[in-house]
Amino acid sequence: MSKKDYYEVLGVARDAEGADIKKAYRRIAMKNHPDRNPDNDAAEDIFKEANEAFEVLSDKTKRARYDQYGHAGVEGQTSQGAADFGDIFGDIFGDIFGGGARGAQSHVRKGADLRYNLELSLEAAVKGTSVKIRIPTTVRCEPCNGSGAKKGTEAENCSTCAGHGQVRMQQSFFSVQQTCPRCQGTGKQIKDPCSSCHGRGAVEDTKTLSVKVPAGVDTGDRIRLTGEGQAGLHGGPSGDLYVEVSVRAHNIFQRDGRDLHCEIPISFGDAALGGELEVPTLDGRVKLKIPPETQTGKLFRLRNKGVTPIRGGSNGDLLCRVIVETPVHITKRQKEIMEEFHKIQEEEGNRQSPKRSSWFDGVKSFIDDLRV
DSSP: OOOOOHHHHHTOOTTOOHHHHHHHHHHHHHHHOTTTSTTOHHHHHHHHHHHHHHHHHTSHHHHHHHHHHGGGGGTTSSOTTOOOHHHHHHHHHHHHHTSOSSSOOOSOBOOOOEEEEEEEOHHHHHHOEEEEEEEEEEEEOTTTTTSOBOTTOOOEEOTTTTTSSEEEEEETTEEEEEEOTTTTTSSEEOSSBOTTTTTSSEEEEEEEEEEEEOTTOOTTOEEEETTOSSOOBTTOOOOOEEEEEEEOOOSSOEEETTEEEEEEEEEHHHHHHOEEEEEEETTEEEEEEEOTTOOTTOEEEETTOSOOOTTOOOOOOEEEEEEEEOOOSOOHHHHHHHHHHHHHHHHHGGGGOHHHHHHHHHHHHHHHHHHO
């Protein structure tokens, strides 16, 4: 009985790419697998034909001979339908779980990244600074140079997987590849480990680093120090260190992006008559002129006395909110003056207290509406 054309068996064109051939084979193999079709001789025949066709067309040398000489060119070079499930189902599982199933994984591993919380004062965050930090970490083992093997020796191919990093588990017709339990997929094993690091290639240590903090950082900003994290395993590159900034609360200023805010208490006399005050900034003291008749809550903006943004742009401002402070512990003489002042103010009427007058008018209107 003559054999079917391999391209027809898989339903692909003669110029089909390897990926298309594999995809077609997967579809046929999964549909007609004997475990899914017990006691179905027709499905088993289709399954064997597909295996034989895929074995030839997935191999560049065999495919070239088949294209030139037909079945005679590959006669005796096929397994006559015996499936190698490691290829097809290994690829399927690899696609599902995020990686190919064949081949040893490199035993070289990049070190883990570290995080360090750095607490700064507002002044240091705004102006920038340089601080030294001590961090516990792992560093490359010097005696073995990070290989994990005793000096003068090296890691050998794993005796379980022969260096492939994968082992094949046979279940009925299925042959599924999985990570080697002995070498964890590296394909290597260290028979004579380094006495300093016990085969890890890294040892624990504490190191001191100098961190340059740029001006304008704020809580939540991160500074990356490349290569200052945990040492890599078996000679792999080190991870990175991320320094996360946290700015302490200030007893005078509150930060809002590039602007700073503060509250300034002023006396009753300064509020009524006006005056000049010294106001603190992060650059030193400046004069602030208070105009007469200033009310509580009035904002004064001092240009360019805020924060220089870390990502560029113009400086922020300092916004000063004045709070009129009511005198306490007044003397007898002050009380007499205040009573006289209050009497004159009442005689002047609402002209000198427009806010109080409008507020009471609003209250009266509200109560009248409720009575209706």
